[in-house]
Amino acid sequence: MEKKLTKKVLNKSFHNWYYGNLTCFSQEHMQTFGYLCSMLPIVEELYSKKEDQQKAMHTYTAFFNTEPQVGSVIVGMTAGLEEARANGAEDVDDETINGLRAGLMGPIAGIGDSLVVGTVIPILLGVAMGMSTGGSPVGAIFYTIVWNLFAYFGMKLLYFKGYELGGKAVDFLVGPQGEALRESITMVGGIVIGAVAATWVSVQTSFTMIAKGETVPYLILQNTLDGVYPGLLTAVFVLFCWFLLSKKKLSPIKVMLLLVVIALVGVLVGFFNPGLTY
Amino acid sequence: MEISWFQAALLGLFACLSSMPGLGGTSFGNYTLGRPLVGGLVCGIILGDLTAGILVGVALQVVYIALVTPGGTVSADVRAISYIGIPLAMIAIKSYGLDAASADGQALAISFGTMVGTLGTVLFYGTATINLAWQHVGWKAVEKGDFKKLYVVDMVLPWISHILCSFIPTMIMCKMGAPMVDLIKIYLPMDGVTMKTLFTVGSLLPCVGIAILLKQIVTKAIDFIPFFLGFTLAASLGINLVSATVIAGMFAFINYRIKMLSLQRASAGSIDLDDEEDI
Known part of the structure; x- marks a missing residue:
């Protein structure tokens, strides 16, 4: 009789992945154990004999690591493949399954890191920070609810699409339509990040020039700069950090240390002065 | 501002849930509880000053808006930022008599939180290293076909790693925070060069967070x-x-x-x- 995975088993497998994808993380086997836990309900359902189960589980002991949220689609696809293998499909063996997993880990991690972690989360956080202006909890609550609904149902959708469609599910993500969609979301990301920078980052100089004998300075550099383009100094510092990170390939920690040096020199020459008093 | 052992323990528990790799799971643990904005809400509730918690959380969130961890390499640890950095920053702001909503308060929060977050990477590598031992248990279980043990390996044993690397360090750091901040206050007066630099760094650091995001978007x-x-x-x-x-x-x-x-x-x-x- 044709073996068919029930909705209940697939749900169990999905939830194991949703919760456990990174709980037992190590540098050696990053998401391997999350994957094993996710495939276990499926293997137990499909194979009744212990040695068959053992053989099937052995496939998933290979190293696995990707962006775990978009990566749900890969887990869903292997659930579909395992079902096909249990039904005696000739062309599905350890090599096909692990070849597919190894081949998709990289591209899916790239999409997941840049789209979800690098764009969707910052957009949501940017909006939420706007709502939390002045110390209101509304933004934090908004982010918690919206992000978790998006993550849970998004991952569930990807898992089940992966199971139903197999390779076609990935084609959508990396295909031209998916690319157009990703490019548009990235554009929202760019605009929102610009607004976040202007709203929440404020680099200001205390540099002034006073003529001898006068009490009012004739040059307040901050005002002059803002007259050219509001927030100019902030924008310059952001671009400078971007230049160091992208073009000079410095690590974030090195850039931060460099900023400490710049701050110290700036304070000593009187360019920066937070104007602290008790 | 004093933190009681009970409050410190609660903060420790949230540190276990929120870290990468956290026991709250990736989406709810790391990407929700671990974000400084949400951490600010939680710390604000635990320490009884919601407004200050959120304000400090928002200030730090800008720095870490783009905390991507490609291939499991981290430059800062969320549990340390959100559940050690935020409480300590809240104490520091209170202790220096600043307003959390002011630019100075935010700058102080950022320099404190970022320092703690960077040092916190030790906790990340500690957790991942201890997890190797549980994975070893897991491999033996797979060989024997004792599959039920996989759940214990993936979801229960890592609690031990977190008690050692999240719960205890967070609890002690938060409990010891108030006297430590007092010490810093004596040795680093507000009008000295060190404090001025620290505050200036606090206003510059968010540029790095924005720049990390731009690095991904701009080619x-x-x-x-x-x-x-x-x-x-x-x-x-x-x-x-x-x-x-x-x-x-x-x-x-x-x-x-x-x-x-x-x-x-x-x-x-x-x-x-x-x-x-x-x-």
Whole structure:
């Protein structure tokens, strides 16, 4: 009789992945154990004999690591493949399954890191920070609810699409339509990040020039700069950090240390002065 | 501001849930509880000053808005930022008599939180290393076909790693925070060069967070245009973030439609070409 995975088993497998994808993380086997836990309900359902189960589980002991949220689609696809293998499909063996997993880990991690972690989360956080202006909890609550609904149902959708469609599910993500969609979301990301920078980052100089004998300075550099383009100094510092990170390939920690040096020199020459008093 | 053992223990528990790799799971643990904005809410509730918690959380969130951990390499640890850094920053702000909403308060919060977050990477590597031992148990279980043990390996045993690397360090750091901040206050007066530098660094650091995001979005100079559109909307026109997102959505919608149209053209165009070749 044709073996068919029930909705209940697939749900169990999905939830194991949703919760456990990174709980037992190590540098050696990053998401391997999350994957094993996710495939276990499926293997137990499909194979009744212990040695068959053992053989099937052995496939998933290979190293696995990707962006775990978009990566749900890969887990869903292997659930579909395992079902096909249990039904005696000739062309599905350890090599096909692990070849597919190894081949998709990289591209899916790239999409997941840049789209979800690098764009969707910052957009949501940017909006939420706007709502939390002045110390209101509304933004934090908004982010918690919206992000978790998006993550849970998004991952569930990807898992089940992966199971139903197999390779076609990935084609959508990396295909031209998916690319157009990703490019548009990235554009929202760019605009929102610009607004976040202007709203929440404020680099200001205390540099002034006073003529001898006068009490009012004739040059307040901050005002002059803002007259050219509001927030100019902030924008310059952001671009400078971007230049160091992208073009000079410095690590974030090195850039931060460099900023400490710049701050110290700036304070000593009187360019920066937070104007602290008790 | 004093933190009781009970409060410190609660903060420790949240540190276990929120870290990468956290026991709250990736989406709810790391990407929700671990974000400084949400951490600020939680710390605010635990320490009994919601407004200050949120304000400090928001200040730190800007620095860590782009905390991507490609291939499991981290430059800062969320459990340390959100559940050690935020409480300590809250204490420091209170102790120095600053207003958490003021630029000075935010700058102090950022320098404190970032320092703790960077040092916290030790906790990340500690947790991942101890997990190796549980994975070893897991391999033996797989060999024997004792599959039920996999759940214990993946979801229960890592609690031990977290008690050692999240719970205890967070609890002790938070409990010891108040006397430590007092010491810093004696040795580093507010009008000295060190404190001025620290505050200035606090206002510069968020630039790094924004720049990390830009690094992903910008590949050529023209990609800066959306960023500067957003910057101008907020800085020159004073448009708030929610409204800026709506405007951004409109641009994205137009962009998507144009892309889809050009895709249809391209596929239609290629068919036409084939026809001509046939003639």
